[in-house]
Amino acid sequence: MFLQLLRQHIPHTLQRRATLIEHRKTTCICAQSLQYCDYGEPADVLQLVELDLSEPKDNEVLVRLLAAPINPSDINTIQGKYPVKLPLPAIAGNEGVGEVLRAGANVQKLKRGQRVVVIESALGTWRTHANFSEQQLLGIPNKLDLATAATMVVNPPTAYRMLKDFVPLAQGDCVIQNGANSAVGQIVHQLCKAWGLKSIGIVRNRPNLEELKTYLKLLGASEVLTEEELAQKDVANKLCKLPAPRLALNCVGGKNASDMAKLLAVKGVMVTYGGMSRKPVVIPTPALIFKNISFCGFWVTRWMREHKGKPTRDKMFAELIEMLDQGKLKGVKHEMVPLKDYKKAVSDALDLKGMV
Numbered sequence: 472m473f474l475q476l477l478r479q480h481i482p483h484t485l486q487r488r489a490t491l492i493e494h495r496k497t498t499c500i501c502a503q504s505l506q507y508c509d510y511g512e513p514a515d516v517l518q519l520v521e522l523d524l525s526e527p528k529d530n531e532v533l534v535r536l537l538a539a540p541i542n543p544s545d546i547n548t549i550q551g552k553y554p555v556k557l558p559l560p561a562i563a564g565n566e567g568v569g570e571v572l573r574a575g576a577n578v579q580k581l582k583r584g585q586r587v588v589v590i591e592s593a594l595g596t597w598r599t600h601a602n603f604s605e606q607q608l609l610g611i612p613n614k615l616d617l618a619t620a621a622t623m624v625v626n627p628p629t630a631y632r633m634l635k636d637f638v639p640l641a642q643g644d645c646v647i648q649n650g651a652n653s654a655v656g657q658i659v660h661q662l663c664k665a666w667g668l669k670s671i672g673i674v675r676n677r678p679n680l681e682e683l684k685t686y687l688k689l690l691g692a693s694e695v696l697t698e699e700e701l702a703q704k705d706v707a708n709k710l711c712k713l714p715a716p717r718l719a720l721n722c723v724g725g726k727n728a729s730d731m732a733k734l735l736a737v738k739g740v741m742v743t744y745g746g747m748s749r750k751p752v753v754i755p756t757p758a759l760i761f762k763n764i765s766f767c768g769f770w771v772t773r774w775m776r777e778h779k780g781k782p783t784r785d786k787m788f789a790e791l792i793e794m795l796d797q798g799k800l801k802g803v804k805h806e807m808v809p810l811k812d813y814k815k816a817v818s819d820a821l822d823l824k825g826m827v
């Protein structure tokens with residue numbers, strides 16, 4: 472089903488939880504958190520626990536979290552298969568949106584009622600309340616819808632940086648990507664359209680293929696091919712109206728990545744940011760020798776750490792927020808799942824047995 476193929480699961484609509492017990496013990500809040508004490512399959516190791524939360528310190532902000540997504544990296548972190556290993560017990564979740572309930576005496580910019588997103592990774596967003604330092608949060612317009620806001624810190628910056636940082640792209644240049652219907656892939660097509668770039672999306676075959684192709688073209692894709700169509704010898708003829716891609720974005724690996732590399736222009740670059748097929752990237756020798764193609768990787772977590780407090784990061788978020796606010800950039804289709812149904816949500820979200 473189309474919606475299922477595109478949907479992204481979001482585990483909390485926390486503010487609507489009728490059962491949410493918010494009470495004060497003098498100044499304490501009882502926060503519900505999805506915690507794990509051992510690495511393992513999320514449905515097995517996650518537990519919903521209640522923890523008392525003290526008043527925010529002078530530099531802290533008490534946030535009521537409203538929604539948080541389940542990303543592939545969240546699953547891998549809980550499985551213990553991600554490069555980020557948290558001390559256990561840990562609270563799951565890397566990004567999310569909330570509202571400020573109270574701000575400490577030294578907090579400069581954030582005020583009660585302000586919507587915020589958690590901008591630093593691994594702080595644990597699958598919970599109802601938390602105290603964060605002001606630097607770990609970014610104020611956003613209150614009118615952004617919850618799902619869009621909850622998913623704006625990982626995937627949109629990933630797409631944005633990969634398009635900006637590896638090859639200088641001019642209007643009319645072309646980008647090719649696999650996993651084109653993924654959350655990142657949908658943002659890539661939309662940014663390409665907004666920035667005057669052509670984009671080719673590669674997807675896996677499926678019964679409702681034409682519907683998916685139409686949807687991705689509406690988002691901004693210039694052409695959408697299946698993995699099988701990409702592998703055909705005459706694929707270059709099929710794409711002859713488009714310039715040879717200067718940038719390839721790979722979140723799949725295996726033969727599909729090799730097939731994309733063959734289409735790259737001379738001195739083109741392939742950026743690998745995921746490995747959904749769990750197969751290694753095999754580089755075709757002629758692409759290296761005769762076209763001088765380069766292969767790189769990208770990890771948004773490192774980029775965010777290295778650009779903490781820097782104007783480049785502020786500029787990127789300002790631009791993304793403006794596009795989201797104006798509806799020029801849409802979040803992915805999703806399903807909101809209450810916190811109490813977390814077992815089903817994590818099982819349904821992804822069926823991943825390896826590193827992605």
Ligand SMILES: NC(=O)c1ccc[n+]([C@@H]2O[C@H](COP(=O)([O-])OP(=O)(O)OC[C@H]3O[C@@H](n4cnc5c(N)ncnc54)[C@H](OP(=O)(O)O)[C@@H]3O)[C@@H](O)[C@H]2O)c1
Pocket residue numbers: 476479542543544625626629650651652653654655656674675722723743744745746747748749769770771772827
């Ligand atoms: N490096 C970074 O900084 C960074 C940042 C964000 C995301 N990521 C990575 O980017 C990838 C996409 O993330 P997302 O949140 O956008 O994912 P998502 O929305 O859950 O989409 C997953 C995508 O992977 C495809 N896929 C799954 N298994 C596949 C296989 N065996 N062969 C080919 N395609 C397959 C799916 O295609 P179907 O629809 O056909 O199932 C879908 O397009 C993940 O690997 C994630 O870890 C990396």
